Amino acid sequence: MDAIVFGATGFIGRSLVAELLRRGQHVAAAVRNDTLTPWLASRGVDTGSLTVVRADITRPLTALPEVSDVYNTAGRYAFGLDKAEARAVNVAGALNVLEWAASLPGLRRLVHVSGYRVSASDGIPDYAGSGAYEASKLEADLAIRARARESGIPLSIANPGVVIGPGQFIGLATLVRDLWDGRLPALPGGPDTFVPVVALDHLVRFLAEIPASPAGEHHWILDDTTPPLPELVRTIAHHAGVPAPRRSIPVRLLRRLPSRLTGADPETLSFLSTDRYPTTSARTFAARVGLAMPPVGDALRAWTDDLVATRFGTATPWASPYGFRTVAGSATWVVGERRHPAHVLLHGLPLNADVWAPVAAHLTEPFLAADLPGLGRSAGTHSVDAWLTDLLRPVRTRPVLVAHSSACDPALRFAAAHPERLGALVLVSPAFLQRPAARTTRSGAAVPMLRRMSPARLAEALGVPKSPAVTGAAADLRRPGAAGRVVRALRTTVAEREHSRALLARVRVPVRILVGSADPLVVPVDRPVTEIAGAGHYPQLITPAEVAHHLTIATTPRAEA
Template identity: 60%
Template sequence: MTTDSIVFGAAGFVGRSLVAELLSRGRRVAAAVRGPGERLTSWLAAQEVDTAGLTVVTADITAPGLGLADTEGLEAVRDVYNAAARFAFGLSVEEARRANVTGALNVTDWAAARPGLRRLVHISGYRVSGGVADYRAEGAYEASKREADAAVRIRARELGVPLTIVNPSTVVGPGQFIGLASLVEDLWRGRLPALPGGPEVFLPVVESGYFARFMAAVPEHEETEGRAYWVLDDDTPDLPELVALVAGHLGVPAPRRTVPVGLLRRLPRALTGVDPETLSFMSGDRYDTAPALAFAERAGLRMPPAGEVLRSWADGLVGSRFGAAAPPRGPYGFQDVAGSRTWVTGERESPEYVMLHGLPLDAGSWEEVGDRLAVPVLAADLPGLGRSAPARSLDGWTAALMAPVRTRPVLVGHSFGCGPVLRYARANPGRVAAVVLVAPAFLQPPSGWLPRSRAAVPALRRMSGARLGERLGVPADAVADLRRPGAARRVVEAMRAAHSGRSELRRVLDQVMEGSGVPVTIVTGSADPLAVDVPATLVEGAGHYPQLTHPRELAAALRAAGGPARPEPLRSARG
C-alpha cells in the first residue's frame, strides 16, 4: 500500500496522537518506529482508531537514509512529519545531538529526495527558536533542540525543502509523564513544600488532541510553507495559579511559598530535588502566538479551555499512577461528593451495581469484577481513603454519591465498605434493588488482619507497596497510596472505628434483613470464615479479598444476588 504521509517518532506521545489524527482524516500513513510496532498499534486499538490506512515501518533517524527504502511503498509520500526526538534530562551531549540534531538533519535529507514532497513539518520546542545553543548553560536536551531548530532551517533552505516548524509548549494529555507531570506527582504525594521560581513563572501547555489536529492541518494550507508557529495556550495560568488549580481539583494542599531560580541554582540538587536542566523553563517569557492562532482560526480549530485540559490531565496522571499502571477503564476522575474531592469511576447516573471497597484498598479493586459483570458499574474511593479527600460524614458522603443515581442498583460493600452500604439501604430501601456484603469484617473474628493501634501508622507506611501487598495477598498497586500524607493514619482510624462499631452494624443488618424488603446476600471466602451462623455464599479458596483473587466467582455471586441476568463475556480469570 502506498502512503501519502510518514510520521517519524510515531510511537512517542506526540507521534502516536498525530498518527491517529491523520488516519481519522482518511490519510494513508506510514508510522516510522525504531523498535517493534506493537506499542503503537495496541495504543491505536485502545483508542478505537481505524488502522486500515496504516503501515508500520522500521527506521533509525540517526542513520543516513534512515534505514528506509522506496520499495516499502514510500515513493508517494507527500508530507513528512518529524516527531522523533530524545526528550530526557541528564543526557550526554553526544546522545542528545545524535537524536535531536543529526536525526533531524537526516530526516530533512530524506524528505528532500521525495519527488512529490508537499511539506516537511519539524516539531521543535517553544524555548529553542533563535539564539546560539549553549550546552553548558542550557543542558544537553534544550541545547540540542535549539541547535536542531537552526540547523533544519538552514538545511531545508539549501535543499529547497518546503518546511514548516511547529514550536509546541508542554503537550499534555493521556500518557504524558515527563516535565510538568513530575511537579504534579510531587504535589500529589506531598513532596512539594515550595514552588520553584517566582510568582510570574509561565509554563504554558497545549492539549495533545489540539496539537495533533494543528499539525495534521499544516500541509493542507500553502500559506504555512516557510513559517514557524508557537503552539501553546496563552491562557495557561502562571505556575502558582496552575498548581493551585490542580491541587484544588485533586483535593490536596497547594504550596504557598516559592524559591527563586537563582537560589535553586546555587543549592545542591540532593537538597532541592530539582533537576538543573529544568530551571531554564522557570521563566516569565511570553511568546508570539498570533500567527498560530490566526492559522487555527482559518483551519477551523478551537483550543479547549486550559482549566479543563489541566484537570483532565491530572485525572489521567493519578489514574495511571503517574505511568506506573494502566489507567482505569471507562470514565474516571475526581468529582465533588459532599464537599470531598472524591475519586469516582464508572457510570454516575445509571449504574446497575454500586461498589464500595474495604481497607486498605480503593475503587480499583473492583475493576476485574466490573469487567465480568458487563453492565454499568459505579465505584468510588471512600472519603479519606485511596485517592479521595476526607469528608465530614461517611453516611452523608454515601447519600451524596447516590444522589445522581437514577436506577435501583445492587449495593455491594467489601469489609469496611459494608457499613455505609447497610446504613444507606436501611435509610433508603426504595432506592436499592439488593445488598451484597463481601467479607463483612463485622461478622468475622476480630483477627487483626490490619493493625488498629495508632502506633501501627508508621509501620503501615513502611510496609506499603510490595511488602504489604504480599502480606495481604493483594497486588502492590492496590495499596500504592498508603505513602501519601495522612493515608496510613486514616486507614488505622477507619479500622478502629470499624472495630468499635461491630455491634451496631449487626443491628443494622438485622433491621435491613427483617424490615426493609431489601434482599441481602453475604459472600465470603472459604479461607476467611464468618464468626456467626448466617447463610453465606462461599468462594472456594478465597481469602479476605475475593474481588482481587477470584473475580470470576465473585461476579457470578453478584449476578445471582439480584443483578440482571446477562451472559458473562469470555475473559481470562485470575485466581
C-alpha cells in the same frame, strides 16, 4: 502514501498517526520497534491504511515510501543527556529527515516539531549553560531553517508548549507527581513564572492541518491563557484534593543550591521563566481552519485524572470513565457509570476501588466504584454516610449496592434509610460479623507499619496475591496522612460492630452475604449466606469470577428510582 511520521512511537507521533488515519489518510510510520500498532488497536483506530517502516534517523535514510507530507516528531526528550547523545537524534537526525524529504519528487511539506523555548534564545546553543536537550533543540531549529532556505524545501516548524494529555509522564508531570505524593513543600520560580501548556489533541489536529497551509509559516502552538505556575499548580491541587505549596523558591536561589538538596534538575530551571511567546501566527491559523483550544483548566484537570489513573505511568486504568469528582464537597476518585449503574461497589480497608477490577472484568452491566472519603485517592474526612448519599444522588437506577468488609457498615445504614433506592444489598466479608480487626489498630506502631509496607508485604498480610490493586494501595498508604486515616477507619469499624448487627436484622432491602471459607462468619444471621471455597477475607481478589456470578444473581430489574 499521503504522509510519513518519524518518531511515530513517541508521545506526539503516535497520536498524530492516529489523527491522520482517522482523517482517511494513508500513513507510513517510521519506527525502530513497532509498539505503535498495538497502541492504535487498543484505542480502536483502524490501521488498514497504515504502513509501518523501519528507520533509524541517526543514519542517512533510504528505501522509504514516497509521500507528499513529512512529519518529524522524533526527538530525544530527556534531561541529563550528554551532548553527543542529544545531537545524534535532535540535530543529526532532524537533518537526515530533511535531506531525505528533499529527495521526494512530490513533497508538499516538511513539518518539523521543535520547542517553544527556542524563541527565548539569543540564537546561540549553550550546551554548558542550558543543557544538552534544550541546546540541541535550538541547534536543530537553526540548522533546519538554514538548510531549507538553501535547498528551497517547503518547511513549517511547530513549536509546541508543554504538551499535556494521556501518556505524558515527563517534564511538568514530575512536578505534579511530587505534588500528589506530598513531596512539593515549595514551588520553584516566582508568582509570574509562565510554563505554557497545550493539549495533545489540539496539537495533533493543528499539525494535521499544516501541510495544506502556505509554506514558510512557523507556529508557536501554546495556550496564552495558561495561568502562572503557582495558579496552575493550585488548579491541579484543588482538583485532586491535595494541598498546594504556599511558599516558592526563586530560580536564582535554586541555581546556587546543590540539586541533591533541592531535588531540581538544573536543566529544568531555564524553563522557569516569565517569557512570553509569539503566538499570533498560530492563533490566526487555528481560527482559519476552525480549531479551538479546550479551556486550559479542563485540559489540566483531565490530564491530572490520567496521571493518577495510570499511577504516573506505572499502571493501566482498569475501567472508564474515571477521574476526580466533587462528592459531599471534596475530591473523590470515581470509576464507571454515575447515572445508570447496575452495581455500586464499595471497597474495604486498606485498599481502594481498584480491588473490584478483577470482578468488574466479569460483569456485563455498568457499575460505579469509588474510593471512600480520605481513603485511596479520595480526599475528605467527613461522614461516610453523607458522602455515600451524595455519591448516589445522580443515580437513576435501583442498583445492587455491594460493600466489602468495613464498607458494609455505611452500606447498611444507607439501605436502612433509603430502601426504595436499592434493588439489593450484597455484603462481602462483613467485618461486623467476623473476627475483630487486628490488635495493631490500637497500637501506635500501626501507622508507620502500614506506611512502610511494600506491595509484596501488604499482599502477604492480606493473604492475597500481589496485584495492581495491592500495588496501588501500598502506594496510597505512603501518601501523607493516608495510613493514619486507615487505622482510624479500622477503629471505627470495631466500635460499630454491635450497631451494624442490630441494623442487619431490621433492614428491609433484600440482603445476600458472601464470605470466604477461610474467613467465615462468627455470628449466626438470618440472611442468605454463600461461602466461597478457597477464599479468605478478600474473595474478590481470589475468586473474582465466582463473586461476579453471585453479584449478577443479586441484580434485580433496574426500574428508574
